[in-house]
Amino acid sequence: MNKRTIKNTDLAVAPINFGGNVFGWTLNEKESFDILDRFTGEGFNFIDTADTYSWWVNGKGGQSEEIIGKWMKSRGKRNDLVIATKVGSETKEHSFDISRKHILKSVDESLQRLQTDHIDLYYTHFDDKITPVEETLQAYDEIIKAGKVRYIAASNVSPERLRESFEVAEKNNLPKYVALQPHYNLMEREGFEKNYAPLVEEFGLSAFPYWSLAAGFLTGKYRSEDDLSKSQRGEGVRKYLNPKGMEVLKALDEISSKHQTKPATVALAWLLSNPLITAPIVSATSESQLETLFSAPKLQLDSTDIDRLNKASE
Incomplete structure (x- = not known):
């Protein structure tokens, strides 16, 4: 499989980033191990998690x-993988926090749970909008120099604070973010394309979109309110049951039929056709869902397909 290099790093990743939010939530430990074995067995090596997944359970x-750590230890595959995790999430125990104190504490806890001596990509998960950018970057500098983290990235950081981070890093010789994790898919385009794509280009970032399948809506299994009860995540797609959503599903149906594949595979291939996108983040909880992911990098959409999807999702 052709791997893609995360810009400004020596990390090479397969073009699908597995979203680990399902581990310990909709998948138990054994099921998680089975999915990870199958995912990596196909040559994929990029796994995304966070220190607070799955806080909504407990x-x-x-x-x-913890599950990823146990799996890596039992399989002895750590050196073959690119592991990303995050700091700064909100839970019932604390609000957003990217202070030096919280980062230094959290990175050690993540390393312990992951049973590894380093994290390849460490994200600012959410910006607390209070901690000075310089304090956050200095904390990252400490843990990079200590060998605990290789590179840093950003997720839910405003365009303004993101730009400030690069200015402060340049001025003070501090680490710079190498990647961005934006909310981006066929149903959610404007935020990334208007506010973040210019920054991705300007600062040479790799982009790993989350909710790549719009919480499962782009799989096509939710087409009416009656379908919302099909899974624990169903209620999250209610907002897409509108004329635009139906038009996007119609386009996905047409193109998936043309290529003899699944709507979700087409939706991921649309993301991968964008030169700014390195590897979409997507989860799977079954063999059939995994096959959908595996097919996406192999599907080459033509200009007619992309135009059809762009118009349907405008």
């Missing part, structure tokens, strides 16, 4: 990192 989090 109000605390850490289950996802």
Whole structure:
């Protein structure tokens, strides 16, 4: 499989980033191990998690990192993988926090749960909008120099604070973010394309969109309110049951039929056709869902397909 290099790093990743929010939530430990074995068995090597997944289960989090850590230790595959996790999430125990104190504490806890001596990509998950940018970057500088983290990235950081981070890093010789994790898919385009794509280009960032399948809506299994009860995440797609959503599903149906594939595969291939996108983040909880992911990098959409999807999702 052709791997893509995360810009400004020596990390090479397959073009699908597995979202570990399902570990310890909709997948138990054994099921998680099976999915990870199958995912990596196909040559994929990029796994995304966070220190607080899945806090919505027990109000605390850490289950996802613990499962990944146990799996890596049992399989002896750590050096073959690119592991990303995050700091600064909101839980029942604390609000957003990217202070030096919280980062230094959280990175050690994540390393312990992951049973590893380093994290390849460490994200600012959410910006607390209070901690000075310089304090956050100095904390990252400390943990990079200590060998605990290789590179840093940003997720839910405003365009203004993101730009400030680069200015402060340049001025003070501090680490710079190498990647951005934006909310971006066929149903959610404006925020990334208007506010973040220019920054991705300007600062040479790799982009790993989350909610790549719009919480499962782009799989096509939610087409009416009656379908919302099909899964624990169903209620999250209610907002897409509108004329635009139906038009996007119609376009996905047409193109997936043309290529003899699944709507979700087409939706991911649309993301991968964008030169700014390195590897979409997507989860799977079954063999059939995994096959959908595996097919996406192989699907080459033509200009007619992309135009059809762009118009349907405008």
